Amino acid sequence: MESGSRKKRGNDLFHVIHKVPCGDGPYVRAKHAQLVEKDPEGAIVWFWKAINAGDRVESALKDMAVVMKQLNRPQEAIEAIKSFRSFCPRNSQESLDNILIDLYKKCGKVDEQIVLLKHKLKLIYLGEAFNGRPTKTARSHGKKFQVSVKQETSRILGNLAWAYMQKSNFLAAEVVYRKAQMIDPDANKALNLCHCLIKQTRYHDASLVLQEVLQHKLPGSDDPKSRNRAGELSLELDFKLPNHPSFQDDFVFEDDFVEALERVMNEWAPPRTRRLPIFEEISQFRDQLAC
Numbered sequence: 001m002e003s004g005s006r007k008k009r010g011n012d013l014f015h016v017i018h019k020v021p022c023g024d025g026p027y028v029r030a031k032h033a034q035l036v037e038k039d040p041e042g043a044i045v046w047f048w049k050a051i052n053a054g055d056r057v058e059s060a061l062k063d064m065a066v067v068m069k070q071l072n073r074p075q076e077a078i079e080a081i082k083s084f085r086s087f088c089p090r091n092s093q094e095s096l097d098n099i100l101i102d103l104y105k106k107c108g109k110v111d112e113q114i115v116l117l118k119h120k121l122k123l124i125y126l127g128e129a130f131n132g133r134p135t136k137t138a139r140s141h142g143k144k145f146q147v148s149v150k151q152e153t154s155r156i157l158g159n160l161a162w163a164y165m166q167k168s169n170f171l172a173a174e175v176v177y178r179k180a181q182m183i184d185p186d187a188n189k190a191l192n193l194c195h196c197l198i199k200q201t202r203y204h205d206a207s208l209v210l211q212e213v214l215q216h217k218l219p220g221s222d223d224p225k226s227r228n229r230a231g232e233l234s235l236e237l238d239f240k241l242p243n244h245p246s247f248q249d250d251f252v253f254e255d256d257f258v259e260a261l262e263r264v265m266n267e268w269a270p271p272r273t274r275r276l277p278i279f280e281e282i283s284q285f286r287d288q289l290a291c
Helices: 002-018 026-036 040-053 057-070 074-087 090-107 110-125 149-166 170-183 187-199 203-214 224-243 255-268 279-288
Strands: 135-140 143-148
Touching: 026 040, 026 057, 040 057, 040 074, 057 074, 057 090, 074 090, 090 110, 110 149, 143 149, 149 170, 149 187, 170 187, 187 203, 187 224, 203 224
Parallel strands: none
Antiparallel strands: 135 143
16 A cells, blocks of 8 residues: 555656646657657657647647747648637637747748737736736746736837838838837847937937947846947947938838727826826727727
């Protein structure tokens, strides 16, 4: 009896250490192959079996996509998610979208990123993000933390702006970066905005943005990566600023999207005499957006 109890405790400890779920189904076998045997190809085979057998389809699909990305097979992962996401519950669709965005980045599919990021913004504006909750639990480097709708909106806008940067549509990127900074400013987005303005040869404007980081006015300004990048941008501006007048880039940004952002932002950040409304009340503006 005591031997059986020790064996059970040993099995439980094994599952905790290797983060492998209990059981003997195809999903458990897939996780064992992935985490214990370090056999990603074998894990994918078992993940497919789990999906086809209806065994934890949501988890199997997400985990398989991650493994496929690690094996440099992102296109297969994209097709798998598109084909089987309808079998996953509604509350899992947001996380599947996040995985898709990462896969689109891996494949260099910038247009697809932009479409999906705009879709995520629309869900936020309609009050449907986070499954209607004001915050969600996120994980980074093994640590859990709470993310508000406000923070998530700014993050998505930052990603959207970066996607426009990849298309060399610097005016569009500038517009979206500035909206993101209005909502939840930080040093990283400010440095990206500075880079965007330099690309437009608007060096004076870029210098003004950079000063906010150099003077530690924004969250994240003390981060070593931010300090290093700020130093690099400062050197670049020192070289270019005296000899280059600024001019307005002639890229065209989608008028309907800009107008939608403007309408919503006028509600979020009206003249500075009024206090910024909380994002949990954003549902009242849902009819104003037409991304």
